[in-house]
Amino acid sequence: MAHQKLLFILPLLLFITSKGSCDSPASVIDYRPVSPSESYLRHVESSVRRVLAPFQLCLACRCCASDDPNNCSSMPCCFGIECNLPGKPYGVCAFVPKTCNCDTCAV
Template sequence: MANLLLALSILLLTFLNRGSVFYTAAVEYKPAPGIAEQRHLHTDDRRMLDPFQLCLDCRCCAANDSSICSMMPCCFGIDCNLPEKPFGVCAFVPKTCNCTSCQ
């Protein structure tokens, strides 16, 4: 009976912690400011493309404390409306931290 209770307790904890057996504090992370890469977009022969996202490592910091940072996979998207940049300059910009797949 004790083994059954132990197994059910571990199963419940795993479910509550979204698959993680060990409890970790729920910390919201956001991408650290900065731009990963800039490229000039040629406007000749432009065509509309589907949104492009890529999962790469980036530095993410806790939303409430910018001194707590960690490298984790982030969803990067292409942003061509960059402030203080000329028209046509685009960059890969982190959109979300801790991605498993960018959809």
């Protein structure tokens, strides 16, 4: 019985230790966000405007490998707000994906 437990535990320990730490990246593929951003237009008078701290939100998005656009996956991404985007009217802001495969969106 002890021999059977040893045969079960030894491969299990080898499997666990061969995976590496949780902090290391799961792969060496560099993913980039490709999902479309949501934009909105809001008119605010300059007298009531205020400057706020940077805002980020963690949501699911579609990310593709930077060297292979056919290698895509859905994963959590950090979205930030960007305003005055090229090709959009002045004052249009959008949630734009910043990074792929994030755990938290710390600023």
